[in-house]
Amino acid sequence: MKRHGVLITILFALSVSLLSVSMIFYEFYKLNKEQYTNHIFTKYSVITQIYREHQQRLSSDIMLEANLAVYNLEVVKDAKSKENVLGRGKILKREGFKSFNTALMINKQGMYTKNTVSQLRATMLNYKNKIYFQIETPKGDILIEDSELKPYSYINILYTYAAIFVIISMSFILVLRKLSPLIRLRRKLSLYSNGNMNVSFKTKNKDEIGLIANEMERAKERINNMLDSRTLFLRNLMHELKTPIAKGTIATQMLESQKQRDRFSSIFHRLETLVTEFAMIEEVTSINDKKDFSTYRLVDIIDGAIDMAMVDRDKVSVEIGGEVKIDANYRLYTTAIKNMIDNAMKYSTDAHIKICINDRKELCFESKGERLAHPLHYYIEPFTKDNPSKNSFGLGLYLVDSILKAHDQVLAHEYEEGINRFIFA
Incomplete structure (x- = not known):
C-alpha cells in the first residue's frame, strides 16, 4: 500500500470530493423541494375562501365551479376518481387551521356581532403527476384539481449535479494521467536498482516529470560510465599486480639467506592476499541481483x-x-x-x-x-x-x-x- 501512497491519496480525495458534492446537492434538493411545496401550498387559502363563501351563501355548484375556474381549478365530481386520488395519491403537505367568520345578528336587544370559529384542514396531494387540494370543513369536504401547478421536478438539479460530477471526475482523471509517467518512472528506477543498467529514462514530455526523467537519464549515463571505468581500473590493476608478485615470489627462492627468503615470502604473500581480498570486495560490491544464490x-x-x-x-x-x-x-x-x-x-x-x-x-x-x-x-x-x-x-x-x-x-x-x-x- 505504501508503494501506491500518492495514487491512494488521489483516489481518496476524489471519493471525498464526490461524496461531499453529493451530500450538498442532496440537502439542496430537499430544501428546494420543501420550498417549492410550501410555495404552491399557499394556493389553498384562495380555495378555502371560495369554498367557504359558497357554503355561507348557499350558491349553486355552477357558481362555485366558475369562481374556481378563474384560478385554473376544477372540482373532482366523479366518486371513483376522488377515491383513487385520496387513496393512492401521495400527500405532499397537510395543515390544519382555524377559520373565523363574523356576522351581524338581530335579537330583542338589537343588533350584535357573532363570531364563528371553524376547524378546517387543507391537504395537497400528488396523483399521476397532477396536483390536488382537499379542503375539509365541519360541513363537508371538496377535492379540487389544479391544472396549472405541476409537481416538483428535480431534473434541473440532477443536470447540474451530473455536470459537476463529470467535471470533478475528469479533473482527477487528468491528474492521474499526468501521474502515470511518474508510475512508469518508479518502475524503471526499480529495474535500474535491480541491476538493469540499460533501462532508459528518456522521455519526450516537457513537463516537470519529463524534466526529472531526462535528468535521471543523464545521471544514469554518468553512473554507468563511472562504474565501467571503476571496474576496468580495478581489474587491470589486479592483473598488473599479480604478475610482479608472482615474479617476486619466484625470485625470492633464489636468495641465499633463509631469513631474507622468509621475510620476502611473507611480504609477497601479504600482497597476494591483499589483491585477492580486493578482488573479492570488487565482486561483492558489483552484485546486482541474487541469480547466483x-x-x-x-x-x-x-x-x-x-x-x-x-x-x-x-x-x-x-x-x-x-x-x-x-x-x-x-x-x-x-x-x-x-x-x-x-x-x-x-x-x-x-x-x-x-x-x-x-x-x-x-x-x-x-x-x-x-x-x-x-x-x-x-x-x-x-x-x-x-x-x-x-x-x-x-x-x-x-x-x-x-x-x-x-x-x-x-x-x-x-x-x-x-x-x-x-x-x-
Whole structure:
C-alpha cells in the first residue's frame, strides 16, 4: 500500500470530493423541494375562501365551479376518481387551521356581532403527476384539481449535479494521467536498482516529470560510465599486480639467506592476499541481483570455510544440525565464515572457535579473548586492525560486513564472561 501512497491519496480525495458534492446537492434538493411545496401550498387559502363563501351563501355548484375556474381549478365530481386520488395519491403537505367568520345578528336587544370559529384542514396531494387540494370543513369536504401547478421536478438539479460530477471526475482523471509517467518512472528506477543498467529514462514530455526523467537519464549515463571505468581500473590493476608478485615470489627462492627468503615470502604473500581480498570486495560490491544464490546446508558451507582457512578441525567446534539451510552465494558466504575463523585464530586466547545457532536462529562465532577496545563499526572499516603485530591488513571484517550486506544480513558483536561473540544477524 505504501508503494501506491500518492495514487491512494488521489483516489481518496476524489471519493471525498464526490461524496461531499453529493451530500450538498442532496440537502439542496430537499430544501428546494420543501420550498417549492410550501410555495404552491399557499394556493389553498384562495380555495378555502371560495369554498367557504359558497357554503355561507348557499350558491349553486355552477357558481362555485366558475369562481374556481378563474384560478385554473376544477372540482373532482366523479366518486371513483376522488377515491383513487385520496387513496393512492401521495400527500405532499397537510395543515390544519382555524377559520373565523363574523356576522351581524338581530335579537330583542338589537343588533350584535357573532363570531364563528371553524376547524378546517387543507391537504395537497400528488396523483399521476397532477396536483390536488382537499379542503375539509365541519360541513363537508371538496377535492379540487389544479391544472396549472405541476409537481416538483428535480431534473434541473440532477443536470447540474451530473455536470459537476463529470467535471470533478475528469479533473482527477487528468491528474492521474499526468501521474502515470511518474508510475512508469518508479518502475524503471526499480529495474535500474535491480541491476538493469540499460533501462532508459528518456522521455519526450516537457513537463516537470519529463524534466526529472531526462535528468535521471543523464545521471544514469554518468553512473554507468563511472562504474565501467571503476571496474576496468580495478581489474587491470589486479592483473598488473599479480604478475610482479608472482615474479617476486619466484625470485625470492633464489636468495641465499633463509631469513631474507622468509621475510620476502611473507611480504609477497601479504600482497597476494591483499589483491585477492580486493578482488573479492570488487565482486561483492558489483552484485546486482541474487541469480547466483542457491539453497545450501549451512554445515556444508562451514566445512568449505574450514578447508579454505586451512586450520585443524579440532580447533573449530561446529554445533549446527544438518537441517539448517540458507540461501546464499556459496563462494562469498564461505569466504565470510573463513574470515571469522581466521579472526578467531589470530585474536582468541586459546586459538579455538565455536560455531553455533543462538535462540534467535542466528549464526554465532564464539571465542575466548579480551573485550574489543572499540565499537564494532571501528573494526569493519577497511584497513583497520586492533593489533599491528598481527598478520592482518584490516580488510577481513570489512569484507565480512560487505558480504553480509549482499545477503541482507548484518554483523553484530556481543561480549559476555570472557567470550567474544560475533553474530550474522
